[in-house]
Amino acid sequence: MIDLRSDTVTRPTPNMRAAMAQARVGDDVYGEDPTVNALESRAAHLLGKEAALFVPTGVMANQLCIRVHTRPGDEVIAEKTAHVIRYEGGSASALSQVQVCCLEGDRGLLAAKSVVEAIRPHDIHYPPTTLVCLEQTHNVGGGAVYPLSTMQEITRVAGDRGLASHLDGARLFNAVVASGVSAAAFAQPFDTVSFCLSKGLGAPVGSVIVSTHDRVARLRRLRKMFGGGMRQAGILAAAGLYALDHHITRMQEDHDNAKHFALQLQQIPAVYVDPDLVETNIVLFEVVGSDRSTGEIVQVLKDVGVLLNAVGEHRFRAVTHLDVSSADIEQATHRIGKVLGV
């Protein structure tokens, strides 16, 4: 099976498992897990912030940050296809009692002008706008990379008007590898940044939030409240540390594979894809003029050993990762071409 559904499907490598097995552990709720502490200080250092917090999932990371920056009745600005709105089960409204102002971006990326226009004036009629959330890379935007200058501009206009800023950096390191901009430079303009260890970095579980000492102390308390205080979590943190040591620069292979996949797909007459839009490890493509529904196409591809997701009418998403080789990509495009009749 060639599994291109998501970069979350990776399994820990033998060396990562060895690092997990050997991890020194303690009770992290008491702050006594040396491996969690090492991961947190490593992540804080890497992103140029004072402190960090290890959390079970990226959703929890985002929702803790929304909670820490807002009060009930506040409004949060985000792009309408952002993960925090689309894929987090309505938790911003359920857990933080905020409403979200959804803006339309270009491949998920907002412009400073539209953010400024969305900030409400001080008036009792309006909800106070207190937070802007950006996403790097943008998932639904096909792995699009926010240019650093755009992020700096948005966070500056937001900060000038008293808003906090959060970066959902689930795939931050894909952006780092694709752009050559450091993780610390991307993180610098934000009050909080989260990133996933469990995506392209290849760890089985976990995300990290970075921020100031004070805010991380508040987030630590909220993490307990949200049910995310873990005990001997060093076993998981060891995988994260291993990933930060060994799996960042190799993401270039995933990006090369994604680009190659798009270029190969482009040769199939029934496929529409723009390889120029493939900046990182996500490929969005459309199948045109087929009698089959997207669901049927997903099924026939599964029958020939290629897994990918339908993400809309005629639209598919393929994601490259640690467990997909360049030979797998050759095989996958060959099989897709056969199924779609070339």
Ligand SMILES: *Cc1c(COP(=O)(O)O)cnc(C)c1O
């Ligand atoms: C995957 C993802 C998350 C977090 O997902 P979890 O499965 O909860 O770790 C957050 N934001 C984006 C953009 C993602 O792709």
